[in-house]
Amino acid sequence: MSMTKRYNYRAYPTQGQCGELACLFGACRHAYNWAIEQRELMRRRHGRMQTYNQLSAMFTQHRHDPDHAWLTSVSSTPLQQAIRHADKAYQNFFRQYKAGRTRIVANQRTGRKRRTGLPRFKSRRDGEQAAEFTKSARFKIEHTHGCKWAFLTLPKVGTVKLRWTRDLPSQPSSVTIMRHADGTYEASFVVQAEQATAPAPIHEACGIDMGLESLMSIVHADGTRQKIPHPRTLARKARRLRKLDKQLARQRKGTSNHAKTLLLRARAYKHIQNQRKDMAYKLASTVTGENQAVALETLNVNALARTRMAKSLLDANWTRIITRITELCAQYGRTLVRIDRWYPSSQICSYCGRRDGRKPLNVRTWQCPACSTTLDRDYNAAVNILDAAGLAESLNARGDEVRRALAAADEAHLSTKREPTEPYAFI
Ligand SMILES: [Zn+2]
Incomplete structure (x- = not known):
């Protein structure tokens, strides 16, 4: 086509x-x-x-x-x-x-x-x-x-x-x-x-939790998992931008030095823009290329962008990544499942299903009071998303222990650890 x-x-x-x-x-x-x-x-x-x-x-x-x-x-x-x-x-x-x-x-x-x-x-x-x-x-x-x-x-x-x-x-x-x-x-x-030909998928399905600590936490239905760090593109350029802004404030408008500084600032922003686009496209193409089915949360980015997390959030580029994943899923013929925005993915224990309420964002791990599994916030949410999308069948078939290890905070029980592949190694 x-x-x-x-x-x-x-x-x-x-x-x-x-x-x-x-x-x-x-x-x-x-x-x-x-x-x-x-x-x-x-x-x-x-x-x-x-x-x-x-x-x-x-x-x-x-x-x-x-x-x-x-x-x-x-x-x-x-x-x-x-x-x-x-x-x-x-x-x-x-x-x-x-x-x-x-x-x-x-x-x-x-x-x-x-x-x-x-x-x-x-x-x-x-x-x-x-x-x-x-x-x-x-x-x-x-x-x-x-x-x-x-x-x-x-x-x-x-x-x-x-x-x-x-x-x-x-x-x-x-x-x-x-x-x-x-x-x-x-x-x-x-x-x-x-249309580009679709690459052969490696995994049956994956659940993705989007976050700000780590940009994406991905769990695959075959019991492997990985975290992709936040690129912090803006934060790494912040000093330079601040310096240029200060310089601009001191220069008189309309002078040639002011124009020069404006150009330098435009270049710095262009660099950030390029890095963000590159990261989003590579990430989306890896995720859709490797998985036959992808489960994602529906996020209200606009509402979150009005909070204190705005800078870090917009730097994470969620909207662009999700849009690109959606496009590629359509092109490659992959299944994309979007989970309801109100689904409490970080409140439920993905092992025993106990719901123990909201937790502040700084709680990265906690112990489930019912089954005493130490859970990793992001991985636990990703398993829940996979579950909610109805894609966890083959994961469940692999047994309780695989499932438990997938959401656990320590890596001891994890059968197969995955090294991040090439496109993620840009950090
Ligand atoms: Zn539990």
Whole structure:
């Protein structure tokens, strides 16, 4: 089965091309903001909206106005795409609005009220800038087999050098050229790609407990278990970020030194972003690749992110890991079971089933008053999740002692210990 995918490549435009691209991004931003403005005017005056086709025709007129000559110096396709994106933003907003999922919030500083989800104006101070070329813009890619570099020709920009890391699986239907906050450029192609073949699973099933002490505690139905430590990506960069923030506070806004520090900070954040993405993707691919069935908790990350644990929690990247696991399970044909959010996985003894109430987060191990097993908080929860998902059959078939050892705090009874495999060894 083929599916739509994005293939991204780092781009290295020349200084002149950077200038051309800056003009192009500016024009796209203008088109987007213009479309939003037109829609808002129409809504306020007449209580309705233009269709995309009407907007598009209006923009053609606007573009050929002698006052806006600078809009004709760039390719017209990205501008039309920008209007299309604004249109899409409105469609998304209305879907949310009709479903009753928007609300009015006030800005804490200015007191100005706005509705959530309503498309906003783009600013040239936004870090991320982009322009999309479709097939009709006739962009061209040249690549000699085995060559490290490829050349992307964009109308009215020129031929931009790309670092070619892998071949495109098919002719791309569009390309988006982006400038990130850290000053790097990227070209993103939309292609049709064949689905990757699923690797053979090693374990029948696994239960996963997500935590902050250890990022994931995984128990497999064949009696093996492992813990994956929290990567603490943010914490390890915290000193550097704090230093840059202090520096920024001392520098005057608008000076070139201030701009330099802003760039350094953007780079530091980009590094964190890359590390987090890399970790989440590798982890998700290992978990889904190795197991035929995966049992997970349903977590309310948004609610937890309002607590004191927010920084560490968001650094753990749970949402991204879970989203990726869900995607891969669908692709590989694996079973994914999500356990109810209110299931008391850390209150029940996974060996005898006694429920002895909530425990504060600092209790990592405890002894079950009924069967006197010393339980490990995370592993015990993972076994319970496996149980609740109805995937523990083969674990139960292995006997009581295997089950007991799996949730126990000491490793003495554990028949087979598993060393963490390669992708986890990044800590
Ligand atoms: Zn017990």
